[in-house]
Amino acid sequence: MGIIRRMGGVGAMQKQLREMEAGILEKLKSVSAMEELNEIRVRFLGKKGELTGVLRGMGALSPEERPVIGQLANEVRARVESELEKRLSELKAMARNARLARENIDVTLPGTVFDTGGLHPLTTVSRQIEDIFIGLGFSVAEGPEIELDYYNFEALNLPKDHPARDMQDTFFIGPEVLLRTHTSPVQVRTMERTAPGLPVKIIAPGKVYRRDDDATHSPMFHQVEGLAIGSRITFGDLKGVLQVFARQMFGPETKTKFRPSFFPFTEPSAEVDISCGMCGGKGCRVCSHTGWLEILGCGMVHPRVLEMxxxxxxxxxxxxxxxxxxRIALLxxxxxxxxxxxxxxxxxxxxF
Known part of the structure; x- marks a missing residue:
């Protein structure tokens, strides 16, 4: 409306303020967006708004007329601000109701089924192995994966340049430091801590590393090794423990077979086979038609290892x-x- 000039004195200003008020209130009835409401607020109440323009024209009024127009202007401002806030609340309520309508949930529909996680097969098998041997009186021991050559080889009757070291392709970090190729160093460290105390019954689960990578080998894999030391332990005790393990892991009908073998740290040494669960020992693709599957190596601890x-x-x-x-998981x-x-x-x- 621009700056109001004095036209007819205070009466004209009063009329113009009332008309301005009526016009703003009428516009508010049709406002449907927050942006539009804000535009009206700025146009009427802003620093360069219509009400401010009217007030600037008060300089032409007499001292007696100014309080009259000032009071009316304040009343108009208060009324417009009140209606603005009221309309703002109405618009917010409308927006909220519209959003609720869009996001309405039909509680009669079936719920969403979420996939639940599970244990990795290697974790499952590792825990089963540990549970079986803990049930047989073994305790769990752990050791470092970055190992010294002494504990990984020499203390296990594998001196430097021993040809049997070729059986384990090794990742060397330095001349005397390597990634362990088996968890046998844990057995050596345990014997050193407990010697000459008896008895010793431990299993040593953990990651090991070798330079192998194909369908049946991995450069990193997991082993569980076991050790028992006492005054009257025999090969018969070893057979009994492993037979119990095989039956609990693969089923009560599982049979075991011990074949002579060689390991530098045991004497005598053996490989352990189990009857093929797929064919019941009759011969099939899985067991290469032999009826047997190799699962582990074992033996009596070499006297040299005990002594060291x-x-x-x-x-x-x-x-x-x-x-x-x-290997156990594959089978x-x-x-x-x-x-x-x-x-x-x-x-x-x-x-799984």
Whole structure:
């Protein structure tokens, strides 16, 4: 409306303020957006707004007329501000109701089914192995994955340049430091801490590393090794423990077979086979038609290993065994490629 000039004195200003008030209030009735409401507020109440323009014209009034127009202007401002706030509340309520209508939930519809996670097959098998041996009186021991050559080889009757070291392709970090190739160093460290105390019954689960990578090997894999030392331990004790393990892991009908073998840290040494669960020992693709599946290596602790760890081999004996967790998982679940255990393919993992 611009700046109001004095036209007819105070009466004209009063009329103009009333008309301005009526016009603003009428516009508010049709406002449907927050942006539009804000525009009206600025146009009427802003620093350069219509009401401010009227008040600037008060300079032409007499001292007696100014309070009259000032009071009326304040009343008009208060009325317009009140209606603005009222309309703002109405617009917010309308927006909220519209959003609730859009987001309306039909409580009669079936709920959303979310996929639940599960244990990785290697975790499941590792825990089963540990539970079985804990039930047989073994305790769990752990050790470093970055190991000294002494504990990984020399203390296990594998001196430097021994040809048997070629059996384990090794990741060397330095001349005397390496990534452990088995968890046997945990056995040595345990014997050093406990010698010459008896008895010792531990299993050593953990990651190990070798330079192998194909369908049946991985550069990183998991082992569980066991050790028992006492005054009257025999190979028969070893057979009994492993037979119990095989039956609890693969089923009560599982049979075991011990074949002579060689390991530098045990004497005598053996490989342990179990009857094939797929064919019941009759021969099939899984067992290469032999009826048997190899699962682990074992033997009586070599006297030299006992001696280096502080035991008297004339007074004590012991047995040791070691198995690959991946190998057990492949046999238990009939998996034909170890790499499937590390690919994180959900199509594979969801089967477990």
């Amino acid at each position: 760890s502080g035991y008297n081999p004339e007074e004590v004996t012991g047995f040791a065994f070691g198995m690959g967790v991946e 238990k679940y009939d998996i034909d490629d170890m790499r499937l255990l590390f690919d994180n393919d959900m199509r594979f993992l969801e089967q």
